Amino acid sequence: MTIATTEQTLPSSQELGAMFWRFVLYAGLVLLGFFFIVPLAIVLLTSLRGQEEILKNGVLALPSEVSLRAWWVAFNESCVGTDCRGMAPYFWNSVKLVIPATVISTALGAITGYALTKYKFRGSEFFFAATIFGIFLPAQLFLLPTAQLLGLLSATNIWGLVLIHNLYGLAFTTLFFRNFYVQIPDEIISAARIDGAGFFAVFWRIIVPLSPPIIVVTVIWQFTHIWNEFLYGATFTTGTDLPITAALYAVTGPKGGIRDYGVEAAAVVIAALPTLAVYIVAGKYFVRGLTSGSLKG
Amino acid sequence: MNNTAVKSSQPKIDSALQEKLALFVSLTPAFIITLIGTFIFLFWTIFMSFTDSTLFPGTDLIGLENYFKIWRFPRWQVATGNLFIFAPLYIVVCGGLGVAMAIMIDQNVKNESIFRAIYLYPMAVSFVVAGTVWRWILNPSTGVENLMHGLGFESFVFDWIARKDRAIYTVIIAQSWQHAGFVMALVLAGLRTVNRDIINAAMVDGASMATIYRRIILPSIAPIFVAVFFILSQWALKAFDIILALTEGGPGYATDVPSIFVRDMMFNRGQIGMATVAAVYMLLLLFVLMAIYYGYQLIFRKRVAQ
Numbered sequence: 001m002t003i004a005t006t007e008q009t010l011p012s013s014q015e016l017g018a019m020f021w022r023f024v025l026y027a028g029l030v031l032l033g034f035f036f037i038v039p040l041a042i043v044l045l046t047s048l049r050g051q052e053e054i055l056k057n058g059v060l061a062l063p064s065e066v067s068l069r070a071w072w073v074a075f076n077e078s079c080v081g082t083d084c085r086g087m088a089p090y091f092w093n094s095v096k097l098v099i100p101a102t103v104i105s106t107a108l109g110a111i112t113g114y115a116l117t118k119y120k121f122r123g124s125e126f127f128f129a130a131t132i133f134g135i136f137l138p139a140q141l142f143l144l145p146t147a148q149l150l151g152l153l154s155a156t157n158i159w160g161l162v163l164i165h166n167l168y169g170l171a172f173t174t175l176f177f178r179n180f181y182v183q184i185p186d187e188i189i190s191a192a193r194i195d196g197a198g199f200f201a202v203f204w205r206i207i208v209p210l211s212p213p214i215i216v217v218t219v220i221w222q223f224t225h226i227w228n229e230f231l232y233g234a235t236f237t238t239g240t241d242l243p244i245t246a247a248l249y250a251v252t253g254p255k256g257g258i259r260d261y262g263v264e265a266a267a268v269v270i271a272a273l274p275t276l277a278v279y280i281v282a283g284k285y286f287v288r289g290l291t292s293g294s295l296k297g
Numbered sequence: 298m299n300n301t302a303v304k305s306s307q308p309k310i311d312s313a314l315q316e317k318l319a320l321f322v323s324l325t326p327a328f329i330i331t332l333i334g335t336f337i338f339l340f341w342t343i344f345m346s347f348t349d350s351t352l353f354p355g356t357d358l359i360g361l362e363n364y365f366k367i368w369r370f371p372r373w374q375v376a377t378g379n380l381f382i383f384a385p386l387y388i389v390v391c392g393g394l395g396v397a398m399a400i401m402i403d404q405n406v407k408n409e410s411i412f413r414a415i416y417l418y419p420m421a422v423s424f425v426v427a428g429t430v431w432r433w434i435l436n437p438s439t440g441v442e443n444l445m446h447g448l449g450f451e452s453f454v455f456d457w458i459a460r461k462d463r464a465i466y467t468v469i470i471a472q473s474w475q476h477a478g479f480v481m482a483l484v485l486a487g488l489r490t491v492n493r494d495i496i497n498a499a500m501v502d503g504a505s506m507a508t509i510y511r512r513i514i515l516p517s518i519a520p521i522f523v524a525v526f527f528i529l530s531q532w533a534l535k536a537f538d539i540i541l542a543l544t545e546g547g548p549g550y551a552t553d554v555p556s557i558f559v560r561d562m563m564f565n566r567g568q569i570g571m572a573t574v575a576a577v578y579m580l581l582l583l584f585v586l587m588a589i590y591y592g593y594q595l596i597f598r599k600r601v602a603q
Contacts, residue, residue, distance in 0.1 A: 011472060029401055032498050033415045039430040040418070043409045061444075112327040119320050131327055134335040140559040140576045144345060144354065144569060145338040170327060198312060199319030228423030230538040235564065245425045249542060264416035264429070272426045278419035278420070281415055286421060287482055288335065 043272075046265035047071060054261045069126070070262030074270060078263050080242065080250045087267050089240060090247035094227055094274075097158050097243055101165035102222040109173020109218060110167065114175070114207050117181040118189050119199065128178060135171045139231050142168070150236055159242045161233060165226050172220050172225075179292065180214035213285075220282055221289035224275045244271045319395040321422075343580075345573040352567035373575065376553040379465050383554065386466070386534035391473035392525055394450060395480020400510065402481065403488045413485075417478035424475070428542025431471040432458065462549040464544050468552060472539055476532065480525050487518035520597060527590040555579050 046054065047070050049063040063238040076086040083089075116128050144165075150160040184207070192202050227244070242250065248271045252264045279286055324553035349359045367373050398416055402409050419427060434440040435458040445453035491514050499509050515522075539554040544552040546561075555575050563572035 011554075025401060025406070026403055029412050030405065032398060033412060034420060036415050036478070039427070039434060039474070040422075042434065043430055055529070061447075073440065108326050108330075111323045114322055117324045119316070121320070127324070127328075130335070131331050134331075136531055136587065137335075137339070138556060138576070138579050138583065139537075140556055141342050141580055142338045143560060143563055144336070144573060145341045147564075148314070148354065149333075157513075167330055170330050170334075194310070196312075199316050199323070224421060228425075229424065230425050230541075231560070235560065245423050245538075247427050252542075261433070268426050268429050272422045272588065274528055275421045276418065283417075287417065290479060290485060291483060 034064075043265045043268045046261055047074075047269050049262050051260050051262055054147070070260070070266040071270075073260070074263045074266035078251055078260075078267060082248045083240060087244065087247060087251070087270050090242055090244045091270060093158055093241065093247075094244040097161050097165075098223055098226045100163045101169065101226050102219055104162070105166045105169035105173050105222055106218050107217065108170055109175075109177045110208075110211065110215070111203065112170070112174045113177025113181050114203055115199075116178055117253055118184075118186065118202070118207070128174070131174050132171045134168065135175065140167070143231075143235065146232070147236065156236050156238070158237070158243075160236055161243065164232050164236070165222075165229070169222055169226070172221065176218045176221070176289070177211075180211070215281065216285045216291040217292075220278055220285050223278060224286065227275050247282060315422050322538075323532055343577055345569060346577045348570060350379070350569035350573075363570045364577075367570050367571055370552050370571070372553060373555075373558060373571075375550055376555050376558045376575075377578075379552060380534070380554050383465055383468060383536070384530060387469045387472055387533050388526060388529045390469055391476050392480055392522075392529055393535075394473060394477040395525070396484050397520075398477065398481040399484035399488060402485055413478075413482070416481055420473040422475075424538030425542045427471055427475050428539040431467070431474070432543050435467050435470070435500055458544060459548060461548050464552045466547060468536070468540050468543060471543055472532075472536060475539070476529065480529070483525055484518070487521040488514065493516055511600060520594075523590065523593050523597075527586060530586050534579060534586075539563050 010060070045063055048068070049061075050067055050069065053064055054061075074086060075091075078085060078086050080087075080090065081256050112131065116124050116131075146164060150156050150163075153160070153163075153171045155163065188206060189202055192206055197205065229243070230245040230249065233243040234249060236245065237246065248267055251267050311529075345354055346363060347358050348355050348358060349357050349362075402412060406412065435455070437443065437454075437456040437459060440455075442453060444457045445455075458467045490545055495513060496509055533555060536554060537560075540546060540552055540554060540557060546553045546557045555578065559575045559579070560573045561572075562568040562575065
């Protein structure tokens with residue numbers, strides 16, 4: 001009898017210990033999850049509340065009734081400086097900026113990465129090293145000459161920013177494509193060349209069809225970085241040319257005028273939404289770009 | 298037969314030239330962009346740091362004068378001091394949190410992809426967004442302090458963001474929040490490459506999980522820790538948007554850092570000489586970090602090769 005019970009309790013106390021540690025583990029994971037999710041939850045909830053209610057109950061509180069008023073005001077009526085057309089024009093500025101800048105820098109990175117891996121010449125390694133040299137350098141080193149260049153071209157607008165993001169995006173896009181293309185066997189290319197395919201024919205018919213995975217990674221990387229970029233946008237554009245991050249700072253920054261927290265929260269969500277959507281839809285590729293972009297560089 | 302031979306040999310001379318031309322054309326944009334955007338611009342900024350430029354770029358050389366003069370600016374002293382408080386603490390907090398999260402997730406957790414997605418999403422939002430949200434949370438009149446007062450804890454005080462001696466620590470909270478998930482992703486990827494046979498053998502020998510982590514798993518991914526250290530330290534050096542959105546460098550210039558100093562001196566105060574000197578000091582600091590990183594990689598590779 002006694003032997004039987006000890007035999008039964010011994011393993012079960014071990015199991016209890018294991019269960020206890022599993023419980024602690026999951027409690028820790030969930031607590032950490034709260035730490036990361038709460039700031040986002042706060043802006044989302046605040047953006048759905050009315051102004052009087054926020055003033056009465058404070059910023060950190062649950063909405064007593066849901067309203068989309070703040071979203072409407074933030075998108076269409078909130079003021080950036082004296083311009084009260086809402087975040088909409090700045091949102092579209094960023095769209096107009098991010099599409100050409102992403103497309104051009106990705107295409108340039110693809111062709112450069114291809115040329116540097118499949119048509120090696122004397123100095124191609126040096127060429128590559130020089131191209132990615134700027135990857136770690138702080139943007140502060142380039143502020144003055146960039147300002148002078150944009151002044152010279154009188155391009156202190158969206159097109160100037162497109163140019164800048166090509167200047168400083170190429171290092172990353174070239175790195176991504178180069179690291180992908182070195183894994184493609186050279187035999188495929190030499191076989192195609194024997195068949196008479198030229199430089200661009202090989203690129204279009206063989207390399208590009210193999211590239212979708214790295215194109216997705218690069219496009220997501222460039223899209224996220226250009227959309228979220230602030231320093232160049234806030235420094236080199238003014239007035240109605242601001243991209244969304246700079247406009248958001250103008251609305252909500254420490255010097256921002258109005259203190260309508262609902263509207264500010266909605267503006268924050270509007271600015272964050274495109275990159276968050278990309279993250280939710282294609283998080284796998286985002287992480288891949290993040291890990292390879294930071295480790296190899 | 299003859300005809301085709303002529304046809305294919307004729308373009309061959311042309312095609313070699315064509316190939317060279319194609320290569321030349323395809324690399325021209327990258328060449329121009331790199332030459333101007335990286336090297337000429339870098340040279341220009343360094344050159345400006347040796348001139349007496351103020352509001353407009355001038356070319357009167359004054360040697361190293363600016364490099365000494367900048368240290369007499371109290372604001373520059375605060376900015377560099379902040380960097381040396383902020384960077385190590387941020388690396389320890391953010392790195393430690395990330396490693397802890399990776400180890401926790403590595404324990405056969407159910408639905409681990411959900412936890413991973415939640416921990417990493419801050420990397421996808423902009424610094425301005427992160428800074429704005431954290432400013433509300435940390436602001437005494439809107440955030441945690443206000444909430445605690447509302448719950449009846451009238452004497453609760455959490456006003457670091459408004460205090461000159463504490464504001465810099467709020468930057469660490471916000472930036473660690475944004476980057477810890479990234480550290481987790483890197484370390485977790487490393488943990489997944491560790492050979493399971495060695496771990497199982499150690500478990501058979503009766504080693505506890507803590508010992509296995511300390512003695513086997515973590516040492517074998519040491520290169521990842523070094524990479525994390527390098528990446529976080531250069532992010533600390535470049536931290537800009539988040540500080541601006543969180544505190545705007547204030548109160549006063551209590552949370553100023555070199556990256557903010559450069560931009561402010563350059564575009565708001567007409568001190569191009571000072572600004573470019575500060576930028577070059579940032580560059581030098583980065584070179585030190587890179588030297589450490591590549592030096593370590595060299596040593597590590599040698600050790601692995603032996």
